[in-house]
Amino acid sequence: MDLKIALLGGDGIGPEVLAQSVKCLQAVEETFNHHFTYTEGLIGAVAMDKYGSPLPKQTIDLCKASDAILFGTIGTLKYDDNPSARVRPEQGLLQLRRELQLFTNIRPVKIFPTLINKSPLKKHVIFGTDFVIYRELTGGIYFGEKKLSEDGTRASDLCEYSEKEISRITHLAFKAAKNRRKKLTLVDKANVLETSRLWRKVVTRISESYPEVQLDFLFVDNAAMKMMLDPNDFDVILTDNMFGDILSDQGSAICGSKGLLPSASIGNEHAMFEPFHGSYPQAAGKNIANPVASILSTAMMLSHFGLHEESLAVVIAVDKSMKKHVVTKDLNASSKYGTTQVGDFIAGNI
Amino acid sequence: MDLKIALLGGDGIGPEVLAQSVKCLQAVEETFNHHFTYTEGLIGAVAMDKYGSPLPKQTIDLCKASDAILFGTIGTLKYDDNPSARVRPEQGLLQLRRELQLFTNIRPVKIFPTLINKSPLKKHVIFGTDFVIYRELTGGIYFGEKKLSEDGTRASDLCEYSEKEISRITHLAFKAAKNRRKKLTLVDKANVLETSRLWRKVVTRISESYPEVQLDFLFVDNAAMKMMLDPNDFDVILTDNMFGDILSDQGSAICGSKGLLPSASIGNEHAMFEPFHGSYPQAAGKNIANPVASILSTAMMLSHFGLHEESLAVVIAVDKSMKKHVVTKDLNASSKYGTTQVGDFIAGNI
Ligand SMILES: CC(C)[C@H](C(=O)O)[C@@H](O)C(=O)O
Ligand SMILES: CC(C)[C@H](C(=O)O)[C@@H](O)C(=O)O
Numbered sequence: 001m002d003l004k005i006a007l008l009g010g011d012g013i014g015p016e017v018l019a020q021s022v023k024c025l026q027a028v029e030e031t032f033n034h035h036f037t038y039t040e041g042l043i044g045a046v047a048m049d050k051y052g053s054p055l056p057k058q059t060i061d062l063c064k065a066s067d068a069i070l071f072g073t074i075g076t077l078k079y080d081d082n083p084s085a086r087v088r089p090e091q092g093l094l095q096l097r098r099e100l101q102l103f104t105n106i107r108p109v110k111i112f113p114t115l116i117n118k119s120p121l122k123k124h125v126i127f128g129t130d131f132v133i134y135r136e137l138t139g140g141i142y143f144g145e146k147k148l149s150e151d152g153t154r155a156s157d158l159c160e161y162s163e164k165e166i167s168r169i170t171h172l173a174f175k176a177a178k179n180r181r182k183k184l185t186l187v188d189k190a191n192v193l194e195t196s197r198l199w200r201k202v203v204t205r206i207s208e209s210y211p212e213v214q215l216d217f218l219f220v221d222n223a224a225m226k227m228m229l230d231p232n233d234f235d236v237i238l239t240d241n242m243f244g245d246i247l248s249d250q251g252s253a254i255c256g257s258k259g260l261l262p263s264a265s266i267g268n269e270h271a272m273f274e275p276f277h278g279s280y281p282q283a284a285g286k287n288i289a290n291p292v293a294s295i296l297s298t299a300m301m302l303s304h305f306g307l308h309e310e311s312l313a314v315v316i317a318v319d320k321s322m323k324k325h326v327v328t329k330d331l332n333a334s335s336k337y338g339t340t341q342v343g344d345f346i347a348g349n350i
Numbered sequence: 351m352d353l354k355i356a357l358l359g360g361d362g363i364g365p366e367v368l369a370q371s372v373k374c375l376q377a378v379e380e381t382f383n384h385h386f387t388y389t390e391g392l393i394g395a396v397a398m399d400k401y402g403s404p405l406p407k408q409t410i411d412l413c414k415a416s417d418a419i420l421f422g423t424i425g426t427l428k429y430d431d432n433p434s435a436r437v438r439p440e441q442g443l444l445q446l447r448r449e450l451q452l453f454t455n456i457r458p459v460k461i462f463p464t465l466i467n468k469s470p471l472k473k474h475v476i477f478g479t480d481f482v483i484y485r486e487l488t489g490g491i492y493f494g495e496k497k498l499s500e501d502g503t504r505a506s507d508l509c510e511y512s513e514k515e516i517s518r519i520t521h522l523a524f525k526a527a528k529n530r531r532k533k534l535t536l537v538d539k540a541n542v543l544e545t546s547r548l549w550r551k552v553v554t555r556i557s558e559s560y561p562e563v564q565l566d567f568l569f570v571d572n573a574a575m576k577m578m579l580d581p582n583d584f585d586v587i588l589t590d591n592m593f594g595d596i597l598s599d600q601g602s603a604i605c606g607s608k609g610l611l612p613s614a615s616i617g618n619e620h621a622m623f624e625p626f627h628g629s630y631p632q633a634a635g636k637n638i639a640n641p642v643a644s645i646l647s648t649a650m651m652l653s654h655f656g657l658h659e660e661s662l663a664v665v666i667a668v669d670k671s672m673k674k675h676v677v678t679k680d681l682n683a684s685s686k687y688g689t690t691q692v693g694d695f696i697a698g699n700i
Binding site for chain 2: 144250
C-alpha cells in the first residue's frame with residue numbers, strides 16, 4: 001500500500017517520540033512491502049516562533065494532501081504559564097481538528113498485563129480494564145462562541161451541539177461496541193444541561209439500529225467515580241468534547257504511565273494519530289520520553305487503513321519491549337534505555 | 351446557643367440518614383447545653399408529588415427563616431431515567447442554591463485511617479490524602495441560558511462568570527488555605543475557555559492579598575489525572591461549578607465509600623449542609639444506608655457557627671464507631687448494624 005503521511009512533531013517531546021514512530025513504520029514498510037512517504041510540517045509554539053501562527057497555511061495544506069497525519073504533542077512552559085495570551089500553541093491543534101473535521105477522538109484505555117503494578121489502583125480494581133472512549137472533538141464548549149466584556153469583568157463560553165454532530169460520532173461508537181463487548185455508556189449531565197438532553201435523545205434513537213448493543217447512561221460525576229471504583233465494567237464510553245477530555249485523562253492515569261496510550265482522531269476525510277500525553281517540555285531533548293504511546297498510535301493508523309496484520313506486528317513488538325524490560329525510566333527507574341533505544345528495539349522486532 | 355434548623359430530607363435515603371443527624375444534634379444539645387429547633391420541609395420528587403414543584407414556596411420561606419439547613423439527598427429512579435422531563439427533582443436543589451445564594455460548596459476529601467484499605471487506590475498513593483474542594487455553586491454552565499431550537503435539533507448551554515462571582519469564593523478558598531497547608535490550586539481549562547482565563551486573572555490578583563499561600567494552576571484534565579496519581583499533594587482546590595462537580599465525585603471515590611463525606615454550601619446569609627452522596631433510591635427504607643456523611647455534615651454545621659468543641663465531639667464519636675466496627679454494610683459486608691443502629695451508637699458517644 002502507498003500512504004502519504006504528514007508528520008507534525010509539535011512542541012516538547014513531540015518530535016523525538018514521533019521519530020520513533022517513523023522508525024517503526026519504516027520497519028513495517030520493509031517487512032510487509034509497503035511504500036510510505038513522510039513530510040514534516042510545523043504546528044504549535046514552534047510554528048508560532050517561525051511563522052507567527054500556531055497553524056500555518058502550509059501545514060493545513062500538507063495535512064489535507066496526506067492520507068494520514070501523525071501528530072506529536074503541543075504546548076510549552078512559556079505559553080502554559082500565560083494562558084491569557086490571545087494566540088496559544090493549542091489553538092493550532094484545535095484549529096486543525098476543526099479544519100479537517102476530525103470529529104471523533106478514539107482513546108483506548110487498556111492495561112498492559114506486565115504493567116499492572118504501575119497502576120495507582122489496586123490490582124483487583126484495575127484487573128481486566130479494557131475500554132475505549134469516543135470523545136466528540138469538533139463541537140461543544142471548545143468551539144462555541146467565547147466572549148469577554150469590554151471592561152474585562154465578565155466572560156462566557158457557549159456549549160452547542162446539533163443532532164448531526166451527535167449522530168455521526170454516535171454511529172461510530174455503536175459500530176465499535178458491536179465489535180467489542182456490546183456495551184455503550186453515554187456520559188453526560190442530562191439532569192442539568194440542555195445539550196446533554198439532546199445527546200440522550202439522539203443516542204437513544206440511534207440505539208434502535210444497534211439492537212445487539214446494550215446502551216446505558218451515566219452522569220459525568222458518577223462516571224468519574226466509577227472509573228475509580230469499577231473501571232473494568234466500561235466497554236465503550238461515548239461523550240462530548242469537554243467531558244471526554246477530562247475522563248480520558250483520568251482513564252490514562254489508571255494505566256500508571258502517561259506515556260503508554262495512543263489515540264486516533266477521525267473524520268470522514270482525514271485521520272490523525274497522536275499520543276494521549278502532553279508535551280512535557282521539561283523532558284524535551286533528554287532522550288527520556290516514553291515513545292510507546294506514539295508508536296501505538298501508528299498501530300491505530302495501520303488498522304485504520306485495514307493493515308491489521310501490520311498493526312498487530314507493532315503491538316506485539318511493543319509487548320515484547322515490556323516483557324524484556326526494554327522500557328524508559330518512567331516505567332523502570334533503573335532502566336538504562338532512552339527514547340531512541342526503546343524505539344530501535346521495537347522497530348527491530350517488527 | 352439557639353439555632354433554627356430546617357430539615358430537608360428529600361428523596362431516597364435522604365430522610366433516614368438525616369434522622370441520624372438529628373439524633374446526634376440532640377445529643378450535642380444535651381451535652382453542651384444548646385437549644386436547637388428543627389422544622390421539616392419538602393424538596394425534590396417528594397415535593398413534586400405533593401405540590402407539583404420540586405421547591406415549593408413554603409420550603410424557600412422555611413429556609414430563609416432558618417439559621418442553617420440540613421439537606422438529605424435528591425433524585426429518584428423515575429426521574430433519573432427520564433432526564434428530558436421539563437421539571438426534575440434536581441431543579442429543587444439547584445433553585446435552592448441559587449435562591450439562597452449558596453455560592454461556595456466546600457467538600458473535604460480526607461481518608462479515615464481505619465478505612466484506608468477501602469480505597470481503590472493503593473495505600474502509598476492515598477496515604478495522607480487530606481484536601482478540600484471549593485466549588486463555585488451558583489454560576490457557570492449550570493445556571494447559564496439553556497436553549498433548544500424549535501425543531502429540537504440544536505441545543506446550547508451558556509457558561510458565564512463575572513469577576514464578582516469568582517472573587518467572593520476565591521477569598522473564602524484563600525482563607526481556608528491560610529489555615530491549612532497554605533497551598534491553593536486553581537483548576538480550570540484556561541488553554542481553551544474564556545471563563546477559565548477570567549478565573550485565572552481574578553484569582554491571580556486576589557492571591558496578592560494572601561502572600562503566605564502558594565498558588566498554582568492545573569488544567570482540569572491534568573487535575574483528574576493527578577487525583578489518581580498524587581492525591582495527597584492537593585491542599586485546597588478552587589474551581590468552577592461543573593469541574594467541581596466532577597472532581598469532587600472523583601475525590602469521594604478515592605475514599606472508598608461514597609457514604610462518608612460531608613459538604614457545606616455557604617453564602618453570605620445562609621448555609622446548608624449535606625452529604626456528598628446521591629439518593630440511592632434502591633436502598634431507601636431498608637435501614638442499610640450509611641449515615642456518616644450526613645452526621646459529619648452536622649459537624650461542619652457546628653464549626654460554621656463557631657461550636658468547634660461540639661463539632662469535634664461529633665467527629666470523635668464517628669471515629670469511635672469506625673474503630674469499634676459499628677458501621678453499615680458498605681464498610682463491612684458482615685456487619686449487623688443498620689442506619690439507625692450506627693446513628694444511635696454515634697449519638698450515644700457524643
Ligand atoms: C491541548 C488541549 C487543547 C487538548 C484538549 O483539551 O483537547 C488536550 O488536552 C487533549 O485532550 O487533546
Ligand atoms: C444533583 C445534581 C444537580 C448535583 C450537581 O451536579 O450539582 C449533584 O451532583 C451534586 O454534586 O451536588
